[in-house]
Amino acid sequence: xPFDFDSAITVRPLGDGVYDTAIRRGWxxxxxxxxxxxxxxxxxxxxxxxxxxxxxxxxxxxxxxGLVGDATTTVQVVKQGRRFATVQAALQRDGKDxxxxxxxxxxxxxDPLAPRRERVQPDMPPYDECPRRDSGDGAPAIxxxxxVRLHPDxxxxxxxxxxxxxxxxxxxxxxxxxxxxxxSLLLASDSLPPPIFNVDGETGWVPTxxxxxxxxxxxxxxxxxxxxxxxxxxxxxxxxxxxxxxSGGVCVATSRQIALQPxx
Amino acid sequence: xPFDFDSAITVRPLGDGVYDTAIRRGWxxxxxxxxxxxxxxxxxxxxxxxxxxxxxxxxxxxxxxGLVGDATTTVQVVKQGRRFATVQAALQRDGKDxxxxxxxxxxxxxDPLAPRRERVQPDMPPYDECPRRDSGDGAPAIxxxxxVRLHPDxxxxxxxxxxxxxxxxxxxxxxxxxxxxxxSLLLASDSLPPPIFNVDGETGWVPTxxxxxxxxxxxxxxxxxxxxxxxxxxxxxxxxxxxxxxSGGVCVATSRQIALQPxx
Numbered sequence: 001x002p003f004d005f006d007s008a009i010t011v012r013p014l015g016d017g018v019y020d021t022a023i024r025r026g027w028x029x030x031x032x033x034x035x036x037x038x039x040x041x042x043x044x045x046x047x048x049x050x051x052x053x054x055x056x057x058x059x060x061x062x063x064x065x066g067l068v069g070d071a072t073t074t075v076q077v078v079k080q081g082r083r084f085a086t087v088q089a090a091l092q093r094d095g096k097d098x099x100x101x102x103x104x105x106x107x108x109x110x111d112p113l114a115p116r117r118e119r120v121q122p123d124m125p126p127y128d129e130c131p132r133r134d135s136g137d138g139a140p141a142i143x144x145x146x147x148v149r150l151h152p153d154x155x156x157x158x159x160x161x162x163x164x165x166x167x168x169x170x171x172x173x174x175x176x177x178x179x180x181x182x183x184s185l186l187l188a189s190d191s192l193p194p195p196i197f198n199v200d201g202e203t204g205w206v207p208t209x210x211x212x213x214x215x216x217x218x219x220x221x222x223x224x225x226x227x228x229x230x231x232x233x234x235x236x237x238x239x240x241x242x243x244x245x246x247s248g249g250v251c252v253a254t255s256r257q258i259a260l261q262p263x264x
Numbered sequence: 265x266p267f268d269f270d271s272a273i274t275v276r277p278l279g280d281g282v283y284d285t286a287i288r289r290g291w292x293x294x295x296x297x298x299x300x301x302x303x304x305x306x307x308x309x310x311x312x313x314x315x316x317x318x319x320x321x322x323x324x325x326x327x328x329x330g331l332v333g334d335a336t337t338t339v340q341v342v343k344q345g346r347r348f349a350t351v352q353a354a355l356q357r358d359g360k361d362x363x364x365x366x367x368x369x370x371x372x373x374x375d376p377l378a379p380r381r382e383r384v385q386p387d388m389p390p391y392d393e394c395p396r397r398d399s400g401d402g403a404p405a406i407x408x409x410x411x412v413r414l415h416p417d418x419x420x421x422x423x424x425x426x427x428x429x430x431x432x433x434x435x436x437x438x439x440x441x442x443x444x445x446x447x448s449l450l451l452a453s454d455s456l457p458p459p460i461f462n463v464d465g466e467t468g469w470v471p472t473x474x475x476x477x478x479x480x481x482x483x484x485x486x487x488x489x490x491x492x493x494x495x496x497x498x499x500x501x502x503x504x505x506x507x508x509x510x511s512g513g514v515c516v517a518t519s520r521q522i523a524l525q526p527x528x
Contacts, residue, residue, distance in 0.1 A: 113499070231381060235379075235481060
Protein backbone atom coordinates (compact mmCIF):
# COMPACT_ATOMS: atom_id res chain seq x y z
CA UNK A 1 0.00 0.00 0.00
CA PRO A 2 1.45 3.41 -0.87
CA PHE A 3 2.25 5.87 1.86
CA ASP A 4 -0.45 8.45 2.58
CA PHE A 5 1.68 11.38 1.49
CA ASP A 6 2.62 9.73 -1.82
CA SER A 7 -1.07 9.16 -2.60
CA ALA A 8 -1.83 12.74 -1.61
CA ILE A 9 0.76 14.28 -3.95
CA THR A 10 0.24 12.00 -6.95
CA VAL A 11 -0.18 14.09 -10.09
CA ARG A 12 -1.48 13.00 -13.50
CA PRO A 13 -0.36 14.65 -16.77
CA LEU A 14 -3.20 15.87 -18.99
CA GLY A 15 -0.91 17.19 -21.74
CA ASP A 16 0.48 20.63 -22.66
CA GLY A 17 2.03 21.05 -19.23
CA VAL A 18 -1.31 20.70 -17.43
CA TYR A 19 -1.55 18.25 -14.52
CA ASP A 20 -4.44 16.90 -12.52
CA THR A 21 -3.43 17.88 -8.99
CA ALA A 22 -6.53 17.14 -6.95
CA ILE A 23 -6.30 18.43 -3.38
CA ARG A 24 -6.76 15.43 -1.10
CA ARG A 25 -8.68 15.28 2.16
CA GLY A 26 -6.84 15.08 5.48
CA TRP A 27 -4.07 17.62 4.80
CA UNK A 28 -6.09 20.60 5.88
CA UNK A 29 -6.61 23.01 8.72
CA UNK A 30 -10.34 23.56 9.21
CA UNK A 31 -11.00 22.71 5.54
CA UNK A 32 -8.14 24.71 3.99
CA UNK A 33 -5.29 22.59 2.71
CA UNK A 34 -2.00 23.23 4.46
CA UNK A 35 0.31 25.55 2.51
CA UNK A 36 3.24 23.16 2.71
CA UNK A 37 1.13 20.30 1.39
CA UNK A 38 -0.06 22.43 -1.56
CA UNK A 39 3.54 23.39 -2.31
CA UNK A 40 4.63 19.74 -2.31
CA UNK A 41 1.72 18.82 -4.60
CA UNK A 42 2.58 21.50 -7.14
CA UNK A 43 6.29 20.70 -6.87
CA UNK A 44 5.51 17.15 -7.99
CA UNK A 45 3.99 18.50 -11.20
CA UNK A 46 6.95 20.87 -11.67
CA UNK A 47 9.40 17.99 -11.14
CA UNK A 48 7.56 15.83 -13.67
CA UNK A 49 7.44 18.53 -16.34
CA UNK A 50 11.08 19.56 -15.87
CA UNK A 51 12.47 16.05 -15.55
CA UNK A 52 14.49 17.12 -12.51
CA UNK A 53 14.75 15.34 -9.22
CA UNK A 54 14.75 18.02 -6.52
CA UNK A 55 13.47 21.49 -5.77
CA UNK A 56 16.51 23.67 -4.96
CA UNK A 57 14.69 26.95 -4.31
CA UNK A 58 10.93 27.27 -4.59
CA UNK A 59 8.57 30.17 -3.81
CA UNK A 60 4.78 30.11 -3.56
CA UNK A 61 2.35 33.01 -3.36
CA UNK A 62 -1.00 32.02 -1.86
CA UNK A 63 -3.99 33.67 -3.54
CA UNK A 64 -7.06 31.82 -2.32
CA UNK A 65 -7.81 28.87 -0.01
CA GLY A 66 -7.02 25.39 -1.33
CA LEU A 67 -10.26 23.54 -0.67
CA VAL A 68 -10.32 19.76 -0.97
CA GLY A 69 -11.31 18.59 -4.46
CA ASP A 70 -10.47 19.00 -8.12
CA ALA A 71 -7.59 21.27 -9.07
CA THR A 72 -5.14 21.49 -11.94
CA THR A 73 -1.61 22.80 -12.18
CA THR A 74 -0.28 24.40 -15.34
CA VAL A 75 3.49 24.18 -15.55
CA GLN A 76 5.86 26.16 -17.76
CA VAL A 77 9.53 25.21 -17.96
CA VAL A 78 11.09 28.64 -18.48
CA LYS A 79 14.67 27.44 -18.89
CA GLN A 80 16.35 24.06 -19.11
CA GLY A 81 19.95 24.74 -18.16
CA ARG A 82 22.82 22.37 -17.57
CA ARG A 83 22.63 22.37 -13.78
CA PHE A 84 19.17 23.80 -13.15
CA ALA A 85 15.72 24.12 -14.65
CA THR A 86 13.61 27.19 -13.84
CA VAL A 87 9.91 26.42 -13.70
CA GLN A 88 6.69 28.35 -13.11
CA ALA A 89 3.34 26.91 -12.12
CA ALA A 90 -0.23 27.94 -11.40
CA LEU A 91 -2.51 25.85 -9.17
CA GLN A 92 -6.11 26.60 -10.13
CA ARG A 93 -9.67 25.45 -9.74
CA ASP A 94 -12.28 26.50 -12.29
CA GLY A 95 -9.82 29.05 -13.64
CA LYS A 96 -9.38 30.68 -10.24
CA ASP A 97 -5.85 30.91 -8.87
CA UNK A 98 -5.10 29.14 -5.61
CA UNK A 99 -1.33 29.50 -5.76
CA UNK A 100 1.41 30.76 -8.08
CA UNK A 101 4.83 29.16 -7.82
CA UNK A 102 8.31 29.69 -9.21
CA UNK A 103 11.14 27.28 -8.61
CA UNK A 104 14.59 26.23 -9.64
CA UNK A 105 14.98 22.46 -9.81
CA UNK A 106 18.05 20.25 -10.10
CA UNK A 107 19.84 17.53 -8.19
CA UNK A 108 20.97 18.32 -4.64
CA UNK A 109 23.61 15.61 -4.80
CA UNK A 110 25.69 16.88 -7.70
CA ASP A 111 28.08 19.29 -6.07
CA PRO A 112 31.37 17.97 -4.69
CA LEU A 113 32.22 21.07 -2.62
CA ALA A 114 32.44 20.40 1.11
CA PRO A 115 30.17 22.32 3.52
CA ARG A 116 31.86 25.47 4.81
CA ARG A 117 29.23 26.80 7.17
CA GLU A 118 26.32 24.88 8.63
CA ARG A 119 23.40 25.71 10.89
CA VAL A 120 23.84 24.19 14.33
CA GLN A 121 20.97 22.08 15.69
CA PRO A 122 19.17 23.36 18.78
CA ASP A 123 19.19 21.27 21.93
CA MET A 124 16.25 18.94 21.61
CA PRO A 125 15.06 16.02 23.74
CA PRO A 126 14.82 12.68 21.87
CA TYR A 127 11.74 12.03 19.74
CA ASP A 128 10.10 9.71 22.28
CA GLU A 129 10.45 12.24 25.08
CA CYS A 130 8.62 15.01 23.24
CA PRO A 131 4.83 15.30 23.63
CA ARG A 132 2.81 14.26 20.61
CA ARG A 133 0.14 16.60 19.25
CA ASP A 134 -2.76 15.29 17.20
CA SER A 135 -6.32 16.22 16.37
CA GLY A 136 -7.50 14.67 19.64
CA ASP A 137 -5.78 17.59 21.40
CA GLY A 138 -7.64 20.16 19.31
CA ALA A 139 -4.83 20.31 16.76
CA PRO A 140 -5.78 20.40 13.06
CA ALA A 141 -6.51 17.25 11.00
CA ILE A 142 -3.14 17.34 9.25
CA UNK A 143 -1.51 16.52 12.60
CA UNK A 144 -2.91 12.98 12.27
CA UNK A 145 -0.91 12.53 9.05
CA UNK A 146 2.17 14.27 10.43
CA UNK A 147 1.90 14.09 14.21
CA VAL A 148 4.61 16.56 15.20
CA ARG A 149 6.29 16.22 18.57
CA LEU A 150 7.09 19.61 20.01
CA HIS A 151 9.92 20.59 22.29
CA PRO A 152 8.49 20.42 25.85
CA ASP A 153 9.49 24.09 26.37
CA UNK A 154 7.45 25.16 23.34
CA UNK A 155 4.08 23.53 24.03
CA UNK A 156 2.79 26.04 26.58
CA UNK A 157 0.87 28.10 24.01
CA UNK A 158 -1.73 25.30 23.82
CA UNK A 159 -2.69 25.80 27.47
CA UNK A 160 -2.30 29.57 27.68
CA UNK A 161 1.30 29.72 28.89
CA UNK A 162 3.37 30.69 25.83
CA UNK A 163 7.15 30.61 26.23
CA UNK A 164 7.51 34.19 25.03
CA UNK A 165 10.54 33.24 22.93
CA UNK A 166 8.85 33.27 19.49
CA UNK A 167 10.23 29.82 18.72
CA UNK A 168 8.62 26.48 17.83
CA UNK A 169 10.82 23.39 17.71
CA UNK A 170 9.64 19.90 16.90
CA UNK A 171 10.22 16.52 15.35
CA UNK A 172 8.34 15.93 12.09
CA UNK A 173 7.63 12.34 11.08
CA UNK A 174 4.85 10.82 9.00
CA UNK A 175 2.34 8.70 10.96
CA UNK A 176 2.88 5.82 8.50
CA UNK A 177 6.68 6.16 8.65
CA UNK A 178 7.10 7.35 5.05
CA UNK A 179 10.74 8.40 4.73
CA UNK A 180 11.37 12.09 4.08
CA UNK A 181 12.64 13.26 0.71
CA UNK A 182 13.26 16.67 -0.83
CA UNK A 183 9.53 17.13 -1.60
CA SER A 184 8.33 16.26 1.90
CA LEU A 185 10.68 18.98 3.18
CA LEU A 186 8.26 21.42 1.54
CA LEU A 187 5.46 20.00 3.68
CA ALA A 188 7.66 20.09 6.78
CA SER A 189 8.39 23.78 6.19
CA ASP A 190 4.80 24.58 7.14
CA SER A 191 3.94 21.76 9.52
CA LEU A 192 4.53 23.14 13.02
CA PRO A 193 2.21 25.53 14.86
CA PRO A 194 3.22 29.13 14.03
CA PRO A 195 5.97 30.41 16.36
CA ILE A 196 3.96 33.60 16.93
CA PHE A 197 1.83 31.41 19.23
CA ASN A 198 4.87 31.50 21.53
CA VAL A 199 5.23 35.27 21.50
CA ASP A 200 2.44 36.45 23.75
CA GLY A 201 -0.19 33.77 23.54
CA GLU A 202 -2.05 35.15 20.54
CA THR A 203 -3.31 32.29 18.39
CA GLY A 204 -5.57 32.19 15.37
CA TRP A 205 -5.45 31.80 11.63
CA VAL A 206 -2.09 32.90 10.17
CA PRO A 207 -2.58 33.16 6.39
CA THR A 208 0.66 32.67 4.49
CA UNK A 209 1.25 35.26 1.80
CA UNK A 210 4.51 33.78 0.49
CA UNK A 211 6.68 30.81 1.39
CA UNK A 212 10.18 30.10 0.09
CA UNK A 213 12.13 26.89 0.75
CA UNK A 214 15.82 26.26 0.00
CA UNK A 215 16.86 22.61 -0.18
CA UNK A 216 20.47 21.64 0.53
CA UNK A 217 20.48 17.86 0.88
CA UNK A 218 18.45 14.68 0.52
CA UNK A 219 17.28 13.78 4.05
CA UNK A 220 18.42 10.55 5.71
CA UNK A 221 15.68 8.25 7.06
CA UNK A 222 14.15 9.20 10.40
CA UNK A 223 12.32 12.18 11.86
CA UNK A 224 13.26 15.72 10.87
CA UNK A 225 14.23 18.20 13.53
CA UNK A 226 12.58 21.51 12.67
CA UNK A 227 13.06 24.88 14.33
CA UNK A 228 10.94 27.89 13.42
CA UNK A 229 11.27 31.45 14.71
CA UNK A 230 9.42 34.72 14.18
CA UNK A 231 11.87 37.58 14.64
CA UNK A 232 9.94 40.23 12.71
CA UNK A 233 6.29 40.92 13.54
CA UNK A 234 5.39 44.40 12.35
CA UNK A 235 3.19 46.27 9.87
CA UNK A 236 0.52 43.61 10.40
CA UNK A 237 2.83 40.99 8.89
CA UNK A 238 5.06 38.36 10.36
CA UNK A 239 8.13 36.60 9.10
CA UNK A 240 8.80 32.98 10.00
CA UNK A 241 12.22 31.42 9.51
CA UNK A 242 12.69 27.67 9.58
CA UNK A 243 15.65 25.32 9.61
CA UNK A 244 15.35 21.55 9.12
CA UNK A 245 17.90 18.85 9.99
CA UNK A 246 17.76 15.16 9.16
CA SER A 247 18.47 12.37 11.62
CA GLY A 248 22.18 12.57 10.75
CA GLY A 249 22.33 16.22 11.84
CA VAL A 250 22.65 17.58 8.30
CA CYS A 251 20.86 20.86 7.59
CA VAL A 252 18.66 19.69 4.72
CA ALA A 253 16.57 22.82 4.14
CA THR A 254 15.72 26.32 5.29
CA SER A 255 12.44 28.13 4.84
CA ARG A 256 11.07 31.63 5.22
CA GLN A 257 7.51 32.79 4.97
CA ILE A 258 5.70 36.07 5.30
CA ALA A 259 2.17 35.87 6.66
CA LEU A 260 -0.58 38.08 7.98
CA GLN A 261 -0.54 38.61 11.71
CA PRO A 262 -3.51 36.81 13.26
CA UNK A 263 -6.59 38.96 13.96
CA UNK A 264 -8.46 37.94 17.07
CA UNK B 265 18.01 66.95 -12.57
CA PRO B 266 16.62 63.55 -11.61
CA PHE B 267 18.55 61.31 -9.27
CA ASP B 268 20.73 58.68 -10.98
CA PHE B 269 18.74 55.76 -9.60
CA ASP B 270 15.41 57.24 -10.73
CA SER B 271 16.76 57.62 -14.27
CA ALA B 272 18.13 54.08 -14.15
CA ILE B 273 14.80 52.49 -13.15
CA THR B 274 12.50 54.56 -15.38
CA VAL B 275 10.19 52.24 -17.30
CA ARG B 276 8.00 53.06 -20.31
CA PRO B 277 4.72 51.24 -21.06
CA LEU B 278 4.48 49.79 -24.57
CA GLY B 279 0.95 48.38 -24.09
CA ASP B 280 -0.45 44.94 -23.21
CA GLY B 281 1.59 44.78 -19.99
CA VAL B 282 4.91 45.14 -21.81
CA TYR B 283 7.37 47.77 -20.59
CA ASP B 284 10.58 49.14 -22.01
CA THR B 285 13.01 48.43 -19.17
CA ALA B 286 16.40 49.19 -20.70
CA ILE B 287 19.29 48.14 -18.47
CA ARG B 288 21.35 51.27 -17.80
CA ARG B 289 25.11 51.56 -17.63
CA GLY B 290 26.88 52.04 -14.30
CA TRP B 291 24.88 49.58 -12.20
CA UNK B 292 26.99 46.59 -13.12
CA UNK B 293 29.73 44.35 -11.84
CA UNK B 294 32.19 43.73 -14.66
CA UNK B 295 29.46 44.29 -17.27
CA UNK B 296 26.68 42.28 -15.58
CA UNK B 297 23.96 44.42 -14.04
CA UNK B 298 23.65 44.02 -10.28
CA UNK B 299 20.84 41.66 -9.26
CA UNK B 300 19.31 44.16 -6.85
CA UNK B 301 19.26 46.85 -9.54
CA UNK B 302 17.52 44.49 -11.99
CA UNK B 303 14.96 43.60 -9.34
CA UNK B 304 14.24 47.30 -8.66
CA UNK B 305 13.88 47.96 -12.41
CA UNK B 306 11.39 45.14 -12.91
CA UNK B 307 9.55 46.10 -9.69
CA UNK B 308 8.92 49.54 -11.21
CA UNK B 309 7.11 47.92 -14.13
CA UNK B 310 5.18 45.64 -11.75
CA UNK B 311 4.19 48.63 -9.62
CA UNK B 312 3.01 50.55 -12.68
CA UNK B 313 0.94 47.66 -14.06
CA UNK B 314 -0.63 46.81 -10.68
CA UNK B 315 -1.26 50.39 -9.57
CA UNK B 316 0.21 49.57 -6.16
CA UNK B 317 2.75 51.60 -4.25
CA UNK B 318 5.11 49.10 -2.62
CA UNK B 319 6.57 45.64 -3.06
CA UNK B 320 5.63 43.63 0.06
CA UNK B 321 7.30 40.34 -0.90
CA UNK B 322 9.15 39.86 -4.16
CA UNK B 323 11.19 36.95 -5.51
CA UNK B 324 13.46 36.88 -8.54
CA UNK B 325 15.08 33.92 -10.28
CA UNK B 326 18.13 34.89 -12.32
CA UNK B 327 18.43 33.02 -15.62
CA UNK B 328 21.08 34.83 -17.66
CA UNK B 329 23.30 37.90 -17.20
CA GLY B 330 21.64 41.32 -17.49
CA LEU B 331 23.90 43.08 -19.95
CA VAL B 332 23.56 46.83 -20.44
CA GLY B 333 21.15 47.74 -23.25
CA ASP B 334 17.64 47.12 -24.51
CA ALA B 335 15.36 44.89 -22.47
CA THR B 336 11.63 44.57 -21.97
CA THR B 337 9.53 43.38 -19.06
CA THR B 338 6.21 41.62 -19.59
CA VAL B 339 3.96 41.96 -16.56
CA GLN B 340 0.88 39.93 -15.65
CA VAL B 341 -1.33 40.99 -12.76
CA VAL B 342 -2.50 37.60 -11.51
CA LYS B 343 -4.86 38.90 -8.83
CA GLN B 344 -6.08 42.32 -7.75
CA GLY B 345 -7.23 41.83 -4.18
CA ARG B 346 -8.38 44.33 -1.61
CA ARG B 347 -5.14 44.56 0.29
CA PHE B 348 -2.65 43.06 -2.16
CA ALA B 349 -2.01 42.52 -5.85
CA THR B 350 -0.06 39.44 -6.97
CA VAL B 351 2.06 40.08 -10.03
CA GLN B 352 4.39 38.06 -12.28
CA ALA B 353 7.01 39.47 -14.64
CA ALA B 354 9.60 38.34 -17.17
CA LEU B 355 12.65 40.49 -17.97
CA GLN B 356 13.84 39.56 -21.46
CA ARG B 357 16.08 40.61 -24.31
CA ASP B 358 15.43 39.29 -27.82
CA GLY B 359 13.04 36.74 -26.33
CA LYS B 360 15.69 35.37 -23.98
CA ASP B 361 14.90 35.36 -20.28
CA UNK B 362 17.16 37.36 -17.98
CA UNK B 363 14.97 37.11 -14.90
CA UNK B 364 11.57 35.82 -13.78
CA UNK B 365 9.86 37.56 -10.90
CA UNK B 366 6.81 37.06 -8.71
CA UNK B 367 5.67 39.61 -6.17
CA UNK B 368 2.87 40.71 -3.92
CA UNK B 369 2.39 44.47 -3.94
CA UNK B 370 0.40 46.75 -1.67
CA UNK B 371 0.90 49.66 0.69
CA UNK B 372 3.28 49.15 3.62
CA UNK B 373 1.60 51.96 5.56
CA UNK B 374 -1.91 50.56 5.81
CA ASP B 375 -1.78 48.34 8.84
CA PRO B 376 -2.48 49.84 12.28
CA LEU B 377 -1.11 46.91 14.31
CA ALA B 378 1.86 47.84 16.48
CA PRO B 379 5.19 46.00 16.02
CA ARG B 380 5.45 43.01 18.34
CA ARG B 381 8.92 41.74 17.53
CA GLU B 382 11.65 43.66 15.77
CA ARG B 383 15.17 42.88 14.63
CA VAL B 384 17.75 44.66 16.75
CA GLN B 385 20.39 46.73 14.96
CA PRO B 386 23.99 45.58 15.25
CA ASP B 387 26.55 47.88 16.84
CA MET B 388 27.82 50.07 14.04
CA PRO B 389 30.15 53.07 14.02
CA PRO B 390 28.60 56.28 12.59
CA TYR B 391 28.49 56.69 8.81
CA ASP B 392 31.43 59.11 8.66
CA GLU B 393 33.68 56.77 10.65
CA CYS B 394 33.23 53.81 8.29
CA PRO B 395 35.65 53.41 5.38
CA ARG B 396 34.18 54.18 1.95
CA ARG B 397 34.59 51.66 -0.87
CA ASP B 398 34.42 52.75 -4.48
CA SER B 399 35.72 51.64 -7.86
CA GLY B 400 39.06 53.37 -7.16
CA ASP B 401 39.69 50.62 -4.58
CA GLY B 402 39.05 47.87 -7.09
CA ALA B 403 35.37 47.63 -6.13
CA PRO B 404 32.82 47.28 -8.94
CA ALA B 405 31.38 50.26 -10.88
CA ILE B 406 28.08 50.18 -9.01
CA UNK B 407 29.95 51.26 -5.88
CA UNK B 408 30.32 54.72 -7.46
CA UNK B 409 26.51 55.05 -7.57
CA UNK B 410 26.04 53.50 -4.13
CA UNK B 411 29.34 53.93 -2.29
CA VAL B 412 28.76 51.62 0.67
CA ARG B 413 30.64 52.22 3.89
CA LEU B 414 31.52 48.96 5.56
CA HIS B 415 31.90 48.23 9.24
CA PRO B 416 35.65 48.59 9.98
CA ASP B 417 35.67 45.02 11.35
CA UNK B 418 34.30 43.66 8.04
CA UNK B 419 36.68 45.21 5.49
CA UNK B 420 39.60 42.83 5.99
CA UNK B 421 38.58 40.54 3.11
CA UNK B 422 39.74 43.22 0.65
CA UNK B 423 43.34 42.94 1.88
CA UNK B 424 43.42 39.21 2.55
CA UNK B 425 42.46 39.27 6.23
CA UNK B 426 38.81 38.17 6.36
CA UNK B 427 37.08 38.41 9.73
CA UNK B 428 35.99 34.78 9.60
CA UNK B 429 32.53 35.68 10.93
CA UNK B 430 30.59 35.38 7.63
CA UNK B 431 29.07 38.82 8.14
CA UNK B 432 29.10 42.03 6.11
CA UNK B 433 27.69 45.17 7.68
CA UNK B 434 27.55 48.55 6.03
CA UNK B 435 25.80 51.85 5.43
CA UNK B 436 24.10 52.15 2.04
CA UNK B 437 23.51 55.67 0.68
CA UNK B 438 23.26 56.93 -2.89
CA UNK B 439 26.19 59.08 -4.05
CA UNK B 440 23.74 61.81 -5.12
CA UNK B 441 21.79 61.63 -1.85
CA UNK B 442 18.60 60.21 -3.38
CA UNK B 443 16.35 59.28 -0.44
CA UNK B 444 15.60 55.58 -0.06
CA UNK B 445 12.14 54.24 -0.76
CA UNK B 446 10.64 50.76 -0.85
CA UNK B 447 12.06 50.12 -4.35
CA SER B 448 15.60 51.17 -3.51
CA LEU B 449 15.47 48.63 -0.66
CA LEU B 450 15.53 45.99 -3.41
CA LEU B 451 18.80 47.45 -4.69
CA ALA B 452 20.19 47.63 -1.15
CA SER B 453 19.42 43.94 -0.63
CA ASP B 454 22.22 43.09 -3.07
CA SER B 455 24.58 46.04 -2.67
CA LEU B 456 27.23 44.89 -0.17
CA PRO B 457 30.12 42.54 -0.94
CA PRO B 458 28.99 38.94 -0.31
CA PRO B 459 29.47 37.92 3.34
CA ILE B 460 31.16 34.70 2.18
CA PHE B 461 34.16 36.96 1.52
CA ASN B 462 34.42 37.13 5.31
CA VAL B 463 34.35 33.38 5.84
CA ASP B 464 37.81 32.27 4.82
CA GLY B 465 38.96 34.84 2.32
CA GLU B 466 37.53 33.18 -0.76
CA THR B 467 36.33 35.85 -3.19
CA GLY B 468 35.04 35.67 -6.74
CA TRP B 469 31.82 35.82 -8.69
CA VAL B 470 28.81 34.75 -6.60
CA PRO B 471 25.94 34.22 -9.06
CA THR B 472 22.55 34.70 -7.43
CA UNK B 473 20.07 31.96 -8.23
CA UNK B 474 17.15 33.47 -6.32
CA UNK B 475 16.60 36.57 -4.22
CA UNK B 476 13.56 37.32 -2.03
CA UNK B 477 12.93 40.62 -0.26
CA UNK B 478 10.26 41.34 2.37
CA UNK B 479 9.41 45.00 2.90
CA UNK B 480 7.97 46.13 6.24
CA UNK B 481 8.15 49.94 6.20
CA UNK B 482 8.85 53.01 4.10
CA UNK B 483 12.41 54.09 5.00
CA UNK B 484 13.06 57.47 6.64
CA UNK B 485 15.62 59.76 4.95
CA UNK B 486 19.28 58.98 5.55
CA UNK B 487 21.59 56.03 5.00
CA UNK B 488 20.37 52.46 5.48
CA UNK B 489 22.16 50.20 7.90
CA UNK B 490 22.45 46.78 6.27
CA UNK B 491 23.69 43.54 7.79
CA UNK B 492 24.21 40.40 5.71
CA UNK B 493 25.21 36.96 6.94
CA UNK B 494 25.91 33.59 5.32
CA UNK B 495 25.05 30.86 7.81
CA UNK B 496 24.59 28.03 5.30
CA UNK B 497 27.31 27.27 2.76
CA UNK B 498 26.93 23.69 1.58
CA UNK B 499 26.14 21.57 -1.50
CA UNK B 500 27.94 24.19 -3.61
CA UNK B 501 25.32 26.77 -2.67
CA UNK B 502 25.25 29.57 -0.16
CA UNK B 503 22.45 31.34 1.58
CA UNK B 504 22.71 35.03 2.41
CA UNK B 505 20.34 36.69 4.88
CA UNK B 506 20.02 40.46 5.07
CA UNK B 507 18.35 42.91 7.41
CA UNK B 508 17.96 46.62 6.65
CA UNK B 509 17.20 49.44 9.08
CA UNK B 510 16.46 53.07 8.28
CA SER B 511 18.03 56.05 10.03
CA GLY B 512 15.28 55.94 12.67
CA GLY B 513 16.23 52.37 13.61
CA VAL B 514 13.14 50.78 12.04
CA CYS B 515 13.65 47.40 10.37
CA VAL B 516 12.41 48.30 6.89
CA ALA B 517 13.19 45.06 5.04
CA THR B 518 14.74 41.63 5.17
CA SER B 519 16.22 39.66 2.31
CA ARG B 520 17.41 36.16 1.60
CA GLN B 521 19.19 34.86 -1.44
CA ILE B 522 20.59 31.54 -2.56
CA ALA B 523 23.64 31.70 -4.77
CA LEU B 524 26.34 29.49 -6.21
CA GLN B 525 29.45 29.21 -4.09
CA PRO B 526 32.31 31.01 -5.85
CA UNK B 527 34.65 28.80 -7.89
CA UNK B 528 38.23 29.99 -7.82
